[in-house]
């Protein structure tokens with residue numbers, strides 16, 4: 726593993742931790758002594774997403790991460806909570822019977838997870854993601870927010 730600061734080839738592992746399907750290693754460069762972190766990921770069989778129009782494309786967890794991050798913007802949600810959410814959703818998808826997954830299934834999983842995490846993030850995601858499979862829960866959350874929110878109301 727090359728040092729990202731000085732491109733020296735010799736780095737040592739100072740800490741190693743397994744988080745879900747991921748191994749996180751803290752490394753130190755033996756030359757410039759700077760520290761950095763690397764992640765090793767288990768590689769699975771490819772998953773495919775079937776979109777509403779029937780087209781098929783490889784599942785991309787980066788896309789999932791970005792859409793969740795967007796929904797969580799400026800909300801009190803840490804990056805590690807977002808990572809955890811992405812990992813949980815991905816793990817669920819990998820445990821499905823098929824390697825082909827409908828995009829609506831992914832959307833619903835994201836909504837389920839965001840709902841537990843933060844109601845604003847949940848509503849943001851749900852309003853972008855128009856194919857509500859979870860409409861009742863969506864309405865319930867908005868209802869709860871209305872009742873709970875006391876300031877800023879006319």
Ligand SMILES: [Zn+2]
Nearest residue numbers: 728731754757
């Ligand atoms: Zn270095």
